[in-house]
Amino acid sequence: MIGCFPIPYKDEFIYSILARYNxxxxxxxxxxxxxxxxxxxxxxxxxxxxxxxxxxxMKLEHFNFYNAVEIIENFSFFxxxxxxxxxxxxxxxxxxxxxxxxxKNELYCHDIEIYNAYYYRFCLKCFERxxxxxxxxxxxxxxxxxxxxxxxxxxxxxxxxxxxxxKKLIALSNQVKISELPxxxxxxxxxxxxxxxxxxxxxxxxxxxxxxxxxxxSYLYESGYLKDFALDEKSLTNDFMLxxxxxxxxxxxxxxKYVISTxxxxxxxxxxxxxxxxxxxxxxxxxxKKIKHLNENNQxxxxxxxxxxxxxxxxxxxxxxxxxxxxRFRKEGLIGSVKCSCGNYYxxxxxxxxxxxxxxxxxxxxxxxxxxxxxxxxSEISSKLNISKSDLKNYLIxxxxxARY
Numbered sequence: 001m002i003g004c005f006p007i008p009y010k011d012e013f014i015y016s017i018l019a020r021y022n023x024x025x026x027x028x029x030x031x032x033x034x035x036x037x038x039x040x041x042x043x044x045x046x047x048x049x050x051x052x053x054x055x056x057x058m059k060l061e062h063f064n065f066y067n068a069v070e071i072i073e074n075f076s077f078f079x080x081x082x083x084x085x086x087x088x089x090x091x092x093x094x095x096x097x098x099x100x101x102x103x104k105n106e107l108y109c110h111d112i113e114i115y116n117a118y119y120y121r122f123c124l125k126c127f128e129r130x131x132x133x134x135x136x137x138x139x140x141x142x143x144x145x146x147x148x149x150x151x152x153x154x155x156x157x158x159x160x161x162x163x164x165x166x167k168k169l170i171a172l173s174n175q176v177k178i179s180e181l182p183x184x185x186x187x188x189x190x191x192x193x194x195x196x197x198x199x200x201x202x203x204x205x206x207x208x209x210x211x212x213x214x215x216x217x218s219y220l221y222e223s224g225y226l227k228d229f230a231l232d233e234k235s236l237t238n239d240f241m242l243x244x245x246x247x248x249x250x251x252x253x254x255x256x257k258y259v260i261s262t263x264x265x266x267x268x269x270x271x272x273x274x275x276x277x278x279x280x281x282x283x284x285x286x287x288x289k290k291i292k293h294l295n296e297n298n299q300x301x302x303x304x305x306x307x308x309x310x311x312x313x314x315x316x317x318x319x320x321x322x323x324x325x326x327x328r329f330r331k332e333g334l335i336g337s338v339k340c341s342c343g344n345y346y347x348x349x350x351x352x353x354x355x356x357x358x359x360x361x362x363x364x365x366x367x368x369x370x371x372x373x374x375x376x377x378x379s380e381i382s383s384k385l386n387i388s389k390s391d392l393k394n395y396l397i398x399x400x401x402x403a404r405y
Contacts, residue, residue, distance in 0.1 A: 002036075005060055009130070009137055014075040015047040015120070016138035019171040030169035043167050048116055050076040051095050068096055080144050080203045081112075084212060084280050084294075085273055115145040115253050115278050116164050121157040121181075122172060123150035136172045141200045145278045146252045148181055149196035156181055184247050191248055191285065198281045202291050209294045212272040212280065217327040217334070219287040220267075221303040229303060229334040229350035233264055243286050254278065268329045296323035303327070304336050304348055312355045314363065315386045316342050342366075359395060367395070 006020040022033045034042040037059055038052045045052065053068035053076075072078040072095050082091050121142050130136040142150060142157055143164065149156055161177040162170045170176065184192070220226050225236045240260040249256050259279050266272050272280075284290060300320045310317075317340045326337045333350035340346070343360020363385070370381045382392045 001062065002059060005063055005065065008066075008075060009134065011139045011141055012075060013047065013138045013140045013143060014050050014071070015169070016172065017075060019169040020135070020137065022169040023171045030167070033169060042169070046113070046165055048077040048113065048165065049081070049095065050078075051097070054096055072096070075140065077140070077144065079205075080199070080277055083202050083205050083208050084275070084277055085208070112276055113165065115276060117143060117145075117159070117253070118164060120160045120162045120164055120172075121147070122160065123153055123155060123157055125153040125155060126150060127172070138172050141203060144199050144203060145276075146281065147196045147199050148192045148251060151197060151200040154193075156183075181251060182247070184245075184251075188245055188248050191244070192251065194285050195252065195278075195281055198285065198291050199277070202277060202281070205291065209296070211322065211326070212275075212294060213267060213270045214325055214327045215294055215298075215300065215322050216263075216267050216272060216283065217329070218300045218302065219284075219289055222301050223287055226303050226334075231264065231268065231329070236260065236264065240286055244282065252278070254282070270328050294322065296321065298322050300325050302336055303334060304350070304353075308348065308353070308355055309338060309346055312346055312357055313338070313386065314340055314342055314344055315384075316340060317344075357391070364399070367392075371396075 004024065006017055006024070008017050018033065018037070022030050025033060027033045027036060030042045034040060034045055038045060038055050040052075050072060053071040056071055057065065057068045066074065069092070072092070076095075078092070078095060085091050120138055122136075122138060123142060126139060126142070127136045141147065147157070158178040158180055160172075161179075162168070183189070217226070220231065220236070225232045237257075237260050241256055244254075244256045259282060262275065263272075263279055263283050266275050281291070284293070298321065300322060302320050302325065306320070309320075317338075320338055324339050324341075326335075328335050330349075335347065335349050337345060337347035340360075342362035344363050345358040345360070347356040347358075348354070366385060367381065370376045370384060376384075378389055378392060382389045385392070387395075
């Protein structure tokens with residue numbers, strides 16, 4: 001039975017907790033510690049997608065330590081990866097079931113570890129503060145993909161000589177060798193600060209975003225990359241490649257051509273939930289947006305003539321937002337739809353530009369109330385519900401016909 005175990009600090013990375021335990025234990029090596037905690041060799045343990053939280057929970061249950069879900073949410077990269085994932089519950093189940101390979105293969109379709117820094121990073125000012133308050137430790141937010149600045153102190157991080165996901169458990173101390181990250185020009189440093197800021201914001205963001213695809217098509221339209229309802233892939237690729245310099249890409253370990261080609265493919269497939277979070281952040285910064293703009297209550301600019309919708313929508317319709325709008329590419333062009341709070345659905349296809357209407361239960365109740373209770377004529381009902389008399393008659397005929405069967 002484990003006799004003592006470190007109490008985690010705020011923003012402490014699971015690697016740091018394990019390294020501090022290895023230091024104070026009598027194990028003598030990380031390989032003994034790894035076998036003691038996980039019954040696995042050290043080289044198999046991945047710290048970013050930490051799939052051994054259940055084992056930690058069971059080993060430390062006599063301490064009333066954090067449970068498995070709390071461990072992955074507080075001390076791993078789980079929050080970073082799940083916030084923009086289309087299937088966060090499935091993501092969590094894979095981590096708790098000790099299946100890191102399936103996270104990479106099924107959710108991201110490529111090796112996501114290549115976007116981690118090669119060596120652990122830390123902030124010298126945080127090091128000094130943490131040493132005064134207790135002991136220095138490796139912070140999660142200093143080691144998320146793409147982070148080169150400390151959000152708290154707004155200073156550039158330094159790189160250590162401790163390999164990320166390496167075979168050693170090394171606690172942060174004065175013995176760790178450091179090297180400074182390359183200093184770029186003012187514009188490039190501004191971009192690196194934005195990437196760091198948005199990454200930390202994403203990590204601590206409370207809610208998850210379900211549909212980034214619609215927002216991204218809207219942003220492409222605002223930026224001028226949608227022409228005749230088709231994506232101008234060549235211009236988008238060229239501009240993206242120019243926006244991110246080779247120096248920035250080298251520091252954050254990305255191939256910008258692969259990033260933009262992946263973004264284009266996933267947006268066209270309506271599969272942006274499968275994009276690496278760093279790709280999301282790079283795309284948003286390129287479009288002049290931030291993660292906060294993906295809030296479901298934010299308004300959208302749609303590529304279609306909004307007057308076409310307004311003519312057909314009911315009076316309770318309050319506009320186009322991320323939570324009620326959908327934009328998707330199809331081979332023929334672009335399709336768009338919006339759902340009103342009353343349940344009515346309005347769809348349009350770019351190749352015929354006609355609004356398709358499907359009425360919800362609330363609309364049916366309203367028609368019934370006005371027609372059978374208040375006994376109003378068709379003309380007055382259509383005026384109250386913002387629907388043409390012919391459309392209302394067609395709706396009533398379709399309801400009557402469906403009731404027969």
